[in-house]
Amino acid sequence: MTDAERASRPGGRTARVRADVLAAVEAELAEQGYDGLTIDAIAARSGVHRTTVYRRWKTVAGLLVDLLRAGLDDSWEPADTGSLEGDLISLNREVYAALAARPSVTQAVIAASFRTPEAAEALTAFWSDRYSRSEAVVRRAIARGELPSTTNAHQLLMTATGPIYHQLVLLRQPMPRATADHYARAAAAVGMSGLGSRHA
Amino acid sequence: MTDAERASRPGGRTARVRADVLAAVEAELAEQGYDGLTIDAIAARSGVHRTTVYRRWKTVAGLLVDLLRAGLDDSWEPADTGSLEGDLISLNREVYAALAARPSVTQAVIAASFRTPEAAEALTAFWSDRYSRSEAVVRRAIARGELPSTTNAHQLLMTATGPIYHQLVLLRQPMPRATADHYARAAAAVGMSGLGSRHA
Numbered sequence: 001m002t003d004a005e006r007a008s009r010p011g012g013r014t015a016r017v018r019a020d021v022l023a024a025v026e027a028e029l030a031e032q033g034y035d036g037l038t039i040d041a042i043a044a045r046s047g048v049h050r051t052t053v054y055r056r057w058k059t060v061a062g063l064l065v066d067l068l069r070a071g072l073d074d075s076w077e078p079a080d081t082g083s084l085e086g087d088l089i090s091l092n093r094e095v096y097a098a099l100a101a102r103p104s105v106t107q108a109v110i111a112a113s114f115r116t117p118e119a120a121e122a123l124t125a126f127w128s129d130r131y132s133r134s135e136a137v138v139r140r141a142i143a144r145g146e147l148p149s150t151t152n153a154h155q156l157l158m159t160a161t162g163p164i165y166h167q168l169v170l171l172r173q174p175m176p177r178a179t180a181d182h183y184a185r186a187a188a189a190v191g192m193s194g195l196g197s198r199h200a
Numbered sequence: 201m202t203d204a205e206r207a208s209r210p211g212g213r214t215a216r217v218r219a220d221v222l223a224a225v226e227a228e229l230a231e232q233g234y235d236g237l238t239i240d241a242i243a244a245r246s247g248v249h250r251t252t253v254y255r256r257w258k259t260v261a262g263l264l265v266d267l268l269r270a271g272l273d274d275s276w277e278p279a280d281t282g283s284l285e286g287d288l289i290s291l292n293r294e295v296y297a298a299l300a301a302r303p304s305v306t307q308a309v310i311a312a313s314f315r316t317p318e319a320a321e322a323l324t325a326f327w328s329d330r331y332s333r334s335e336a337v338v339r340r341a342i343a344r345g346e347l348p349s350t351t352n353a354h355q356l357l358m359t360a361t362g363p364i365y366h367q368l369v370l371l372r373q374p375m376p377r378a379t380a381d382h383y384a385r386a387a388a389a390v391g392m393s394g395l396g397s398r399h400a
Contacts, residue, residue, distance in 0.1 A: 110314075110370065111314045114310075114311045114314035114315065115314065115315065120372060124371060124372050124373070127370070127371050128371070128373075131371075155363075155379065155382060155383075158363040158366060158367060158383075159359070159363055159383065159386055161366065162362035162363030162364070162365065162366035162367070162383075163355075163358035163359055163362030163363070164362070165362065165365070165366045165370055166358060166361065166362035166365045166366060167358060167362070169370065170310065170327070170365055170369065170370075171324060171327050171328070171331075172320060172324050173324070173328075179355065182355060182395075183355075183358075183359065183362075185395060186359055186390040186395055186396070189389075189390060189393060189395050190386040190389060190390060193389060193393075195382075195385060195386055195389050196386070
């Protein structure tokens with residue numbers, strides 16, 4: 001195999017370089033925040049030559065955008081626990097864990113989205129994809145007969161997760177994990193009451 | 201009356217200067233965003249001498265912090281419509297109007313809170329005060345017998361307003377105003393079902 005072949009095959013050197021660099025972006029972002037990110041520190045941490053990082057990603061914003069794009073390619077799916085309430089609790093615990101972590105990569109990416117339009121666009125695309133995948137939770141609940149077939153899936157997911165984002169990101173107030181479970185139960189109850197299909 | 205007396209009495213010149221400057225901050229913030237704010241432009245717009253603005257507020261961040269502090273001193277109270285659902289719909293429409301406005305001072309202040317720690321602290325204090333005043337909605341509903349006395353007021357308000365903030369601020373996706381009403385109805389239903397007192 002030539003170097004060129006090795007570099008271009010999936011999972012080959014190009015993919016490894018990207019994985020190493022993006023892992024370094026995550027670690028630096030969590031430790032330093034967006035303001036502290038430098039291409040030199042990311043290159044040093046990843047062991048990838050700085051010239052390679054500059055050539056491929058150009059700017060710190062470019063690195064962040066690629067980190068979010070990598071999330072679009074991953075295999076994440078919402079947990080299938082067998083019930084609407086269980087699925088929403090699982091989802092809310094993931095959201096809670098990502099936002100309450102210290103340091104939190106998610107919080108750092110959100111902060112970056114208020115500084116760089118490219119980061120804002122990439123984050124919007126990332127969340128749009130995640131919420132779209134999460135609608136499987138609602139489809140399964142409809143199939144089980146837990147929810148009316150006219151349920152507005154997006155609104156149900158926003159009812160579950162919105163309060164956690166608001167409290168931990170915008171209000172910047174701590175929240176016990178049990179409260180994340182509460183918002184999941186509340187959203188499940190709204191959906192099961194049929195109220196969730198009014199604006200379907 | 202001496203100038204000194206006029207300047208120090210409530211509603212006097214000092215208060216008028218502050219009101220003029222803060223109105224200019226709001227207008228500039230909405231038009232230019234936080235990055236475009238300059239003390240010179242605010243001075244010019246308000247008709248207050250730039251030396252006065254520099255002496256009293258020192259920095260752009262200081263102006264923003266004072267704008268939020270002025271909100272703590274105002275007389276805002278949640279509307280009293282006679283029902284929990286009506287009060288929450290009214291509250292959600294206010295939140296929606298503030299976030300969906302183009303330009304939106306609220307969105308600009310939120311963006312600023314991710315750039316300046318002083319703005320973040322001032323915004324946290326502002327919201328803490330607003331949500332605390334909004335708990336009157338829950339107290340009235342308890343008094344009317346619409347809600348159990350053990351209802352967690354903060355969680356109920358977060359259930360109503362959280363999804364609007366999440367969608368319009370973080371997800372950066374448009375939302376019809378009717379959806380704000382839906383989240384208010386959903387929160388009222390959760391509270392009236394008794395689910396809202398689990399973690400009271």
